[in-house]
Amino acid sequence: MKLRLGSKGENIAGYLFLLPFLIIYSMFMLYPIVRGFVTSFHKVSISMESTFIGLSNYTQMIRDKYFWEALWNTFYFVLISTPTLIIVGLTLALIVNANLKGTTFLRSVYFLPFVLSISVISSIWVFILQPYTGLLNTFLHKMGVVSEIFWLDEPTLAWISILIATVWWTVGFNMVLFLAGLQEIPEDLYEAARIDGAGTWRQLVSITLPSLKNVMLLTVVLQTISSFKLFGQTYLMTKGGPGTSTRTLVQYIYEKGFIERDMGTASAMSYVLFVVTILFAVIQFKFFTNKD
Amino acid sequence: MTNSLRRMSIGRLILYVLGFGLAVIWLAPLVWMIVTAVKPAGSAVTVMSELFKAPFTLDNYKYVLGNASVWSWTLNSSLVALVVTVLTLLINSLAAFALSRIRFVGKQLIFWLVLMGLMVPIEAKIIPLFQIMVDLNLINSYPALILPSLAAPLGVFILKQFYDGIPKDLVEAAKIDGAGLLRIYWSLFLPLSRSSMAALAIFTFVTSWNNYLWPFLAVTEEKMMTLPVGIPTFQSAYTAELIIPMAANVLASLPAILAFILFQKHIIKGITMTGIK
Structure with missing residues (x-):
């Protein structure tokens, strides 16, 4: 099959069909990947002139404690957000899959925030989380909490705030993935279990969760990649603060490259991001192709 | 019991x-x-x-809509999202057709390059993309906002998978009727893939409408901003006042919410098909 190549006419036709895609793809996907690699070995001046400096950008990056802080912050967010978004996503999917009245409504509501822009999401949550006048503190005061909570001014609370906003914004996506997985479980499995006298909990543990193994893996990988790219929520809600305690890798790349105008070091850090994402994507791809 | x-x-x-x-x-x-x-x-x-x-x-809306920038941002967001969606569908479906149904030298290599691109996040490309746009003198222009989105190969992947499932006999029958490749693509494959195309279209539109990081970097002039980039700047001028920014938020969200309510099924199908954020 591989050896039976097309006729000359087919060869030309194939490339004509591909031409528009290939032009754009080469210019804005393939070339940037190469260019970023090249830039990471150069010093780029404000006037965009490059001088080759070997591995200096990388050694400078490794010695920069803020780089390690940003990398740690990013990993920290991956660690706290992935389990949360998986558990909440699965819970929502189970609720939506339980044949309740109003299921369509529930599914829409849980998913709705996902279609909103990060700017809108951040703006809403910054106001909700404000001390003294914010909706959340007002609500907590009503519930009997006396102290005033400064959500975005203390590192741990700031991370919790970012996590809450992220869950609210994106968990609908995971719900949809889990829902697709739940709907693929054959109904007779449950019927057989009921005949054997298995209760709801037992069915969940022995049928639902094991059947979701693949979807679970996929969602974990996707969520990890997505959390690793965190930028908008922290940049717009906390500006990376208080101090630099919520500054992520992407934000640091942005600041290095566009504020300090050090495109070389920023490119070196971009390659760290690149390698980590590719690593996870390869796992995801392996998983996709070994599905059956 | x-x-x-x-x-x-x-x-x-x-x-x-x-x-x-x-x-x-x-x-x-x-x-x-x-x-x-x-x-x-x-x-x-x-x-x-x-x-x-x-x-x-409704004074807040009057106030927000009385701001000339909000109109430019809305226009820019709409224009960019529309052009990105239409061009993505066209370019990706042509490429997917070639990869699915035409035999040519180098097909495997191109398909591997497409798969690789699926894994590269825009976040890792911002520096070189910016350098390229500076070289091309495109900073603060529509092409700068549009072109990088068109390089996303997700649609090629999705449509190729769908095209691969179209029965050979259909294509053979069309060939016997004297239809050329372009004809087969246009009047057989495009109509058959309507629902995948719709899912891809809505997904592309909403993604483009909400794009933040790249437009934030590619555009510095106020009148060239898109809504997600413009709104936070608008807001910081009113930090004490939260009512007016909320009106701006509602306006910026309306098209996405409307698209969601109208095409919910397609959006959800799109996610299930792609599994990619």
Whole structure:
């Protein structure tokens, strides 16, 4: 099959069909990947002139404690957000899959925030989380909490705030993935279990969760990649603060490259991001192709 | 038997309470945004009992819409999202057709390059993309906002998978009728893939409409900004005042919310198909 190549006419036709895609793809996907690699070995001046400096950008990056802080912050967010978004996503999917009245409504509501822009999401949550006048503190005061909570001014609370906003914004996506997985479980499995006298909990543990193994893996990988790219929520809600305690890798790349105008070091850090994402994507791809 | 029935219904009751309780929590921020946006300036919008009481006003919208920048941002967002969607569909479906149904030298290599591109996030490309746009003198232009989105190969992948499933006999029959490749693509494959195309279209549109990082970098002039980039700058001028920014938020969200309500099924299908954020 591989050896039976097309006729000359087919060869030309194939490339004509591909031409528009290939032009754009080469210019804005393939070339940037190469260019970023090249830039990471150069010093780029404000006037965009490059001088080759070997591995200096990388050694400078490794010695920069803020780089390690940003990398740690990013990993920290991956660690706290992935389990949360998986558990909440699965819970929502189970609720939506339980044949309740109003299921369509529930599914829409849980998913709705996902279609909103990060700017809108951040703006809403910054106001909700404000001390003294914010909706959340007002609500907590009503519930009997006396102290005033400064959500975005203390590192741990700031991370919790970012996590809450992220869950609210994106968990609908995971719900949809889990829902697709739940709907693929054959109904007779449950019927057989009921005949054997298995209760709801037992069915969940022995049928639902094991059947979701693949979807679970996929969602974990996707969520990890997505959390690793965190930028908008922290940049717009906390500006990376208080101090630099919520500054992520992407934000640091942005600041290095566009504020300090050090495109070389920023490119070196971009390659760290690149390698980590590719690593996870390869796992995801392996998983996709070994599905059956 | 009655025992298990009762346990079932208690279980379902918990599910109902949990399900609708969570729905209230999920909706609260949005309801609060929408209601706040129609309250007069200076209202106590954090006092729940006051929030839903008159007076209401459309002055905030008048104010926001009276700002010339908001109109440019809306126009830019719409234009960019529309062009990105139309071109993505066209370019990706042509490429997917070639990869699925035409035999040519180098097909495997190109398909591998497409797969690789699926894994590269825009976040890792911002520096070289910016350098390229500076070289091409495209900073602060529509092409700068549009072109990088077109290089996303997700659509090629999705449509190729769909095209691969179209029966050979259909294509053979069309060939016997004298249809060329372009004809087969246009009047057979495109109509057959309508629902995949619709899912891809809506997904592309919403993604483009909400794009933040790249437009934030590619555009510095106020009149060239898109809504997600413009709105935070608009807001920082009103930090003490939250009612007007909320009106701007509602306006910026309307097209996405409308698209969601109208095409919910397609969006959800799109996610299930792609599994990619």
